[in-house]
Amino acid sequence: MIKKPFQIGHRIQFILSVLSLVLIALAVLPVFLDGTPWPVHARNYLETNGAGESGARNLVSAIYLGYRAFDTLGETIVLLVAVTGTIGILTKAGAVLMQDSSKNQHLSGSAFALPGEKRKSNYMRTHLLETVTGKLGPVVLLFGFYVMLYGHLSPGGGFQGGVVVASGIVFLALGSSSLTTSGIIRPEILSRIEALAFLMLILVSISGILLGKGFLDNPMGTSSIIPAGFIILLNIIIGLKVGAGIGFMCIVMLGKE
Amino acid sequence: MTIILLVLILGLGIYTLVSKDLLHGVIALSAISLLSALLFYILHAPDVAITEAAVGAGVSTIIFVWIIRHTERKDQQ
Numbered sequence: 001m002i003k004k005p006f007q008i009g010h011r012i013q014f015i016l017s018v019l020s021l022v023l024i025a026l027a028v029l030p031v032f033l034d035g036t037p038w039p040v041h042a043r044n045y046l047e048t049n050g051a052g053e054s055g056a057r058n059l060v061s062a063i064y065l066g067y068r069a070f071d072t073l074g075e076t077i078v079l080l081v082a083v084t085g086t087i088g089i090l091t092k093a094g095a096v097l098m099q100d101s102s103k104n105q106h107l108s109g110s111a112f113a114l115p116g117e118k119r120k121s122n123y124m125r126t127h128l129l130e131t132v133t134g135k136l137g138p139v140v141l142l143f144g145f146y147v148m149l150y151g152h153l154s155p156g157g158g159f160q161g162g163v164v165v166a167s168g169i170v171f172l173a174l175g176s177s178s179l180t181t182s183g184i185i186r187p188e189i190l191s192r193i194e195a196l197a198f199l200m201l202i203l204v205s206i207s208g209i210l211l212g213k214g215f216l217d218n219p220m221g222t223s224s225i226i227p228a229g230f231i232i233l234l235n236i237i238i239g240l241k242v243g244a245g246i247g248f249m250c251i252v253m254l255g256k257e
Numbered sequence: 258m259t260i261i262l263l264v265l266i267l268g269l270g271i272y273t274l275v276s277k278d279l280l281h282g283v284i285a286l287s288a289i290s291l292l293s294a295l296l297f298y299i300l301h302a303p304d305v306a307i308t309e310a311a312v313g314a315g316v317s318t319i320i321f322v323w324i325i326r327h328t329e330r331k332d333q334q
Contacts, residue, residue: 060304147307155303163311170319246316253323 134175
């Protein structure tokens with residue numbers, strides 16, 4: 001009697017998965033079966049003019065911070081909204097989750113917890129985790145800043161570097177033995193960095209208008225000493241924003257309030 | 258090489274779906290991310306490879322493990 005709805009649920013699941021596979025095939029197969037060649041105009045144009053017009057040797061950076069910078073602004077706004085929503089849900093759900101874990105503390109043992117929490121609930125936390133993440137954190141941070149700063153020359157950029165920086169921040173937070181070891185893992189500082197970076201991004205993007213160029217246009221032009229200067233600036237701002245935002249989200253999730 | 262990686266990704270994906278222990282599934286997912294990062298690098302897309310490695314293997318694993326911490330390891334009955 002209990003099993004019956006379970007079986008029906010399985011059948012519905014099966015039908016839905018087959019249906020979704022058929023829909024995906026209908027959407028994707030014509031592209032493969034049809035013999036039309038891919039459009040090459042944009043590719044050829046970027047190959048010959050991309051580096052000269054934007055100053056960035058990495059064409060991916062040239063596109064998403066030069067030709068399509070408006071899309072990047074939208075993406076950063078999406079990330080800001082996502083982090084804000086997550087924090088909003090967590091502050092409501094946090095109280096419920098805390099009640100739950102205090103009710104059955106013998107079940108919530110985990111090696112994956114931050115030092116700010118009660119030690120009773122994470123008795124499996126080992127010195128191995130603390131030592132390895134604490135030593136690895138600064139190296140990961142350095143690599144993240146490298147990826148961020150050299151995004152116009154080598155693969156990478158603001159988003160990639162920012163996510164690596166966020167991983168470094170989480171490593172530092174997992175490896176710190178007390179709450180006050182470094183300022184970069186404190187949520188109030190991270191949230192301020194994120195807000196400041198977003199304000200900087202808006203100011204930088206309207207700076208082109210004040211100098212007679214378009215919105216998000218390079219105010220210095222590509223004829224200055226560092227042609228990719230505007231792209232480097234945007235990479236730094238976006239990297240700080242993404243790193244602080246995702247690091248802030250992960251640290252709040254892991255229970256360091 | 259590409260085919261080996263794709264077969265490994267498929268196998269790990271099936272394992273993720275059928276494994277009973279959620280933690281094993283999450284580790285398999287993070288392994289899928291690492292393998293796809295390697296695949297992207299082989300296919301000359303290093304930017305995507307960096308993103309996949311950092312987001313898939315790093316941040317999303319942290320989020321999944323955080324969620325699993327609030328579940329119970331054994332079935333109720």
